[in-house]
Amino acid sequence: MADDVDFADARIEKELASALAAxxxxxxxxxxxxxxxxxxxxxxxxxxxxxxECIACAEQAALKVRGVRRG
Structure with missing residues (x-):
């Protein structure tokens, strides 16, 4: 039976795979x-x-990929 740790581990694996692909x-x-x-x-x-890209533009692009808006 899966527990909270198993679900968290699966989510982390999915997010890591997504980040690596992006x-x-x-x-x-x-x-x-x-x-x-x-x-x-x-x-x-x-x-x-x-x-x-310069560092600032690369950071901005990374934030867009993550869906984070910078003020």
């Missing part, structure tokens, strides 16, 4: 400038090969 996987050449006009730092370009 993540952006970059490939190719990194951009030097984001669409918003912000310069993408060399450190970020090296850490995330193929990156196309």
């Amino acid at each position: 993540r952006v996987i970059y490939s190719g050449e990194s951009a030097h400038e984001c669409e918003c006009g912000e310069v993408i730092s060399e450190g970020r370009r090296l850490a995330v090969p193929g990156v196309q």
